Amino acid sequence: MKKYLNYLTAALFLSLAVLSSCGGDDSDGDGDGDGDGGINLGEVAELINGDYTATSVTQPGDAGDWDSFVLTISGATASGADYAATGVPAGYEAVWPASGELAFSVAADGSLEITRDGSIDMDATQSSTGADLELSFEVTTGAARTNSVNGTWTFDLEKSAN
Structure with a gap:
């Protein structure tokens, strides 16, 4: 009988140890409880508001003159933000x-993904300080300037000090 009590005590101890390690810990901190270890969308929202100036714009073909391009992101929450773009070269409005509007989400690999206007998925990399932002996305349009506009665009942006 004493042998069974020892087994019962050991089983009870192990059960308590297992149960105490379980719980409602959202280890990735993004508030969605998926525990994917990815980015925290709340932190993204805190860092992303501001004016970003293009330091580099690349596209396979004629990228146009983006020297005066400024992207302003405002009203950010964990789900999204508004944007305004100025300095877009003529003919590159697409x-x-x-x-x-921008919508924020976590991609399958745990990285930040931004969807612009509900249809353009952008791979995004934001520095830990929020000072730099890289956006990469595909443009496909049937516009007359197809050869100049279509393709993968990458914007390296630097946040202006406010």
Whole structure:
């Protein structure tokens, strides 16, 4: 009988140890409880508001003159933000419309993904300080300037000090 009590005590101890390690810990901190270890969308929202100036714009073909391009992101929450784009070269409005909405999500690999205006998925990399932002996305349009606009665009942006 004493042998069974020892087994019962050991089983009870192990059960308590297992149960105490379980719980409602959201280890990735993004508030969605998926525990994917990815980015925290709340932190993204805190860092992303501001004016971003293009330091580099690449596209396979004629990328146009983006020297005066400024992307302003405002009203950010964990789910999204508003944007306004100025300095877009004439004929490149399909690449960056004057204004719209951004939606934030976590991609399958745990990285930040931004969807512009509900249809353009952008791979995004934000520095830990929020000072730099890289956006990469595909543009496909049937516009007359197809050869100049279509393709993968990458914007390296630097946040202006406010």
